[in-house]
Amino acid sequence: MELRTVRTFLRVAELQSFSRAAQQLGYSQAAVTVQIKQLEQELGTQLFERIGKRIKLTENGARFIPHAMELLKVAQKAQTFISDDSKPSGQLRIGTAESLSISVLPQILLEFHTLCPAVETSIHTGLISELFDMVRQNDVDVLFFLDKKTDFPEWVKVLERPEPIVFVASCGHPLAGEQNIPLEKILTQPLALTEKGVSYRYDLEQIVAARNLEMHPFLETGNTDIIVHMLLENAGISFLPQYAVQKHLDAGRLTILSVDSPQIQMWSQLVYHRNKWITPQMQQWIDLMLQRIGPASDCPGPQNML
Template sequence: MELRNISTFLKVAGTQNISKAADQLGYSQSAVTVQIRQLEKELGTQLFERIGKRITLTERGVEFTTYANEIMKLTNQALTFANAEREMEGTLRIGGVESVSTAILPEIIHCFHKQYPKIKFVLKSGTTEELMEMARQNEIDLLYTLDRKICKSEWKCAAEKEDKIVFVTCYRQEKNHHRMVPIEELIQKPFILTEMGAAYQYELERLLAGYGLEVIPILETGNTDTIIQLLKQGMGYSFLPEFTVKDALEQKTLQQVYTNLPQVVMYSQLFYHHSKWVTPQMQKFTELVAAR
């Protein structure tokens, strides 16, 4: 059984596209097809179903990804054990939702870079759904989301943390910092919200709908840093992940606004696709995130 064929199998499984896999591997499409057929012949089972231009894993193919990943992991360890003292090199491609990309990833990447300065980073942003599709197409190695808790066999969760979403405003805006503001009163304030696509905004809209209410923002932007700066200048109120405003709350440039709406909780989760071969740099990065 050739390692090249197993590597090609994992690439096709990740992209679900012969053409894309061939481009990423630097092979012709016919070469990729031959390698897959050789592997299927050796294993005595069909690994992919081919319907038109789409290619998907069979049940046996899904099962084989576990073995293929383990084979490639052990192969990589065998190839690198003699160079254990050498600095880790390579590329790490990470995708994150906007709030995570601006408030969490910079510190983690900085810490990682200090330990492994020869690792090159490629960062991409998008919604959870967009990032998942990028991972399926093998355009990113890891995706860092802030969403409802995701538990699906397609994804391996490497790290998870519960995060509160809170109402905030300029520190001097509310004189009584601990006053419970009725939600009916709060939504009459000028709001600056994230653009559609953030899971926590969908959850806010769902909760408000249960009260027969709706918030109409004076501004929508996908950049949480912009929202925070406008709030500090007294422009209005917002609904943001607590980790994005943690420093501002501690420095008393922003304050939390308490209301009778149920507490919204999301989960920041670091995933990789179940068919993805976990590289050493992926492993070290997930360990760093899990420790935060």
């Protein structure tokens, strides 16, 4: 049984599509079909029902999933057991939100490189649904994301930290220093916001809709650096995680506005898949994140560590 056929099976099972699995894995659809048929012959059972253009796991296919994941876990363990744990090498794939990659991770990444110079680190950003899929599909080793407190049975969560979301503007903005600014007044100002689909933007939209108001930003972007640049030029107001603007708040260039609106709070969270084998570089990264950010009191902590 080849590991690549096992990986292909898991991806097809996750996506419930031969064509989408082929696209993500870089194979032709015909190659995926051949691999699944080969695996079914080796196991002596049908893994998928194919009815028209739709596929569905058979009962035996569903039962094979935990065994398939264990096979990949054991294979990864075999690849790493002879390495020198004190000098990690190989790859570390980190999934994260763009705002966290810009505002929180740079200093930690620099320290990690100093500790593990032989590790090749890659950062993968996306919307929250895309990041969750990266964990499920083993496209990242760890996920550091911003959202409401989120838990899935297949995850191990090792840290979470509350992150206030604030209205922010230049210290020179006409509304700077005012208290209990009506939300209606904020919405008349030029707004530079993150793109739709971001968790805290969605919560703000719900508050605005509940008051029968409308929001028309002049700028929408997933890059918080662009938004911060606009704020520094006194080009409007934004609604951002406080960590994204903290250094400018400390320097007196930006200010948090006092707005008559419910406080929105999200959580930065670090997770990995429960069936993931913890490589030395993953262990080092998790330890460093715990040192710099700290665990949550109700998090169980890393499992199956080296």
